Amino acid sequence: MSAVEKISVRIRVNGEAREAEVEPRTLLVDFLRENLNLTGTHIGCDTTYCGACTVLLNGRTVKSCTLFAPMADGGEIMTVEGLSTDGALHPVQHAFAECHGLQCGYCTPGLLLSTVHLLSKNAQPSEQQIRKAIAGNTCRCTGYQNILKSIRLAASEMEKR
Amino acid sequence: MYSHPFSYHRAKSLAEASKLLQELGEEPRVLAGGQSLIPLMKMRMARPSALVDINFIPGLSGIQSHNGELRVGALARHTDIEMSEAVAAIPILHDCAAGIADVQVRNQGTIGGSLAEADPSGDWGAALLTLDTSVTCVGPQGERAIKLEDFIKDAFTNVLAHDELVREIAIKKPARNSGGAYLAFKRCASVYATASAAVQLTVEGKDICKDIRVVLGCVGLMAIRAKRAEEELRGKKIDGKAIQRAAEAAREAAEPQSDMRGSADYKRALVAALVKRAIGIAARRARGERVEAGHEYVGR
Numbered sequence: 001m002s003a004v005e006k007i008s009v010r011i012r013v014n015g016e017a018r019e020a021e022v023e024p025r026t027l028l029v030d031f032l033r034e035n036l037n038l039t040g041t042h043i044g045c046d047t048t049y050c051g052a053c054t055v056l057l058n059g060r061t062v063k064s065c066t067l068f069a070p071m072a073d074g075g076e077i078m079t080v081e082g083l084s085t086d087g088a089l090h091p092v093q094h095a096f097a098e099c100h101g102l103q104c105g106y107c108t109p110g111l112l113l114s115t116v117h118l119l120s121k122n123a124q125p126s127e128q129q130i131r132k133a134i135a136g137n138t139c140r141c142t143g144y145q146n147i148l149k150s151i152r153l154a155a156s157e158m159e160k161r
Numbered sequence: 162m163y164s165h166p167f168s169y170h171r172a173k174s175l176a177e178a179s180k181l182l183q184e185l186g187e188e189p190r191v192l193a194g195g196q197s198l199i200p201l202m203k204m205r206m207a208r209p210s211a212l213v214d215i216n217f218i219p220g221l222s223g224i225q226s227h228n229g230e231l232r233v234g235a236l237a238r239h240t241d242i243e244m245s246e247a248v249a250a251i252p253i254l255h256d257c258a259a260g261i262a263d264v265q266v267r268n269q270g271t272i273g274g275s276l277a278e279a280d281p282s283g284d285w286g287a288a289l290l291t292l293d294t295s296v297t298c299v300g301p302q303g304e305r306a307i308k309l310e311d312f313i314k315d316a317f318t319n320v321l322a323h324d325e326l327v328r329e330i331a332i333k334k335p336a337r338n339s340g341g342a343y344l345a346f347k348r349c350a351s352v353y354a355t356a357s358a359a360v361q362l363t364v365e366g367k368d369i370c371k372d373i374r375v376v377l378g379c380v381g382l383m384a385i386r387a388k389r390a391e392e393e394l395r396g397k398k399i400d401g402k403a404i405q406r407a408a409e410a411a412r413e414a415a416e417p418q419s420d421m422r423g424s425a426d427y428k429r430a431l432v433a434a435l436v437k438r439a440i441g442i443a444a445r446r447a448r449g450e451r452v453e454a455g456h457e458y459v460g461r
Contacts, residue, residue: 005168024169024212025202046162048200049351051265060240060268066199067269070169071192071216114264135350135458136263 014082031069040080051137054110080109101150103141164202182324193274235273235327253341257288260456263350273327282353287378291361293333300325316382339363340446347458355422358435364447370394380415387414408437
């Protein structure tokens with residue numbers, strides 16, 4: 001290849017219009033981390049397995065290591081940085097803190113967004129529905145029990161609002 | 162991980178996509194949901210010189226019932242199919258859609274991409290071969306409908322010309338007294354199944370099997386239609402012994418290879434067990450019972 005082709009990608013990220021010129025092979029997760037300096041979204045396995053890179057694209061969770069950034073052009077993204085408002089934690093973040101739903105924290109941004117997605121579709125999920133909803137997020141510390149507790153607490157707290 | 166560099170082309174219509182594929186020569190690939198292609202490109206097992214992105218083409222993700230057919234747009238995401246009311250009437254399709262990989266992959270991956278990829282471990286091929294399914298394709302000469310059994314030629318190989326694309330999947334709705342089930346066993350959510358079994362059968366009277374199709378997934382270079390297993394039941398009473406004979410025939414029809422997911426012997430045993438259970442569930446559903454089924458993995 002001669003000169004590296006770059007194309008313009010425009011995405012609304014956490015409510016703000018963002019734009020960058022990138023090589024088409026730029027992964028969405030690298031666009032967020034390297035071009036926009038939003039390093040809350042993590043790269044874990046980089047092979048579509050672990051879910052650490054989970055973000056919301058147009059309201060649905062995707063693994064941002066498995067999209068080229070141009071595929072999200074014109075779309076809306078929410079990352080972990082967009083969850084809190086004016087310094088106040090999102091109820092899902094609060095529940096994870098309350099129930100010790102994290103240890104090293106590496107998988108947490110992805111799990112938070114999977115939980116936000118689940119509760120946006122199903123406010124009172126069953127135990128089985130919760131397990132299925134986070135099956136694409138791997139945690140190597142907690143053994144998941146406190147994550148399940150966190151999600152149950154988040155569901156009941158958000159229901160009260 | 163970064164893929165090999167490629168030039169990126171965004172098509173606004175299927176006609177434009179076909180034209181781009183023609184102009185870009187033999188090396189471009191179509192980019193749909195990307196959930197198979199992008200991992201392969203990141204591992205450099207696929208190195209297309211150009212990608213034609215069809216995600217921005219409008220009108221390709223609808224799911225409609227029409228004239229006894231279910232028509233699913235090539236870009237319908239697995240999640241769209243899982244949530245569709247029209248699909249709920251054909252339980253085997255819901256079984257399949259609701260358990261492919263994990264939520265994130267289902268939100269992005271497409272049925273058209275999955276079929277065109279023709280991965281021997283893919284879910285849709287096995288499930289859809291139990292029904293009368295055709296793939297509507299678009300190329301420079303216009304449209305043609307290809308029966309699914311003719312569409313997949315070999316592992317990772319379909320019959321599309323290099324400038325042809327999938328537009329729609331048309332599935333004939335099974336009769337009211339017909340029921341099906343798709344069971345797939347996985348080590349965990351995000352991986353391909355170790356083995357899968359798809360069964361669609363029609364019941365006559367109380368327990369006579371009028372017709373049946375049995376398809377095995379992940380245990381050969383393509384999904385395998387287990388015709389001898391079908392013969393054990395077609396026109397016969399559905400009882401424990403006949404089901405057992407069908408399961409044994411399915412075990413013999415499988416052509417598994419030993420790999421990281423299990424030994425060939427283990428996969429044969431697994432496929433027999435899955436077929437046995439899938440027949441039971443399909444028969445109960447054919448009689449109108451509601452039964453949960455689908456992918457199974459630890460923690461579920």
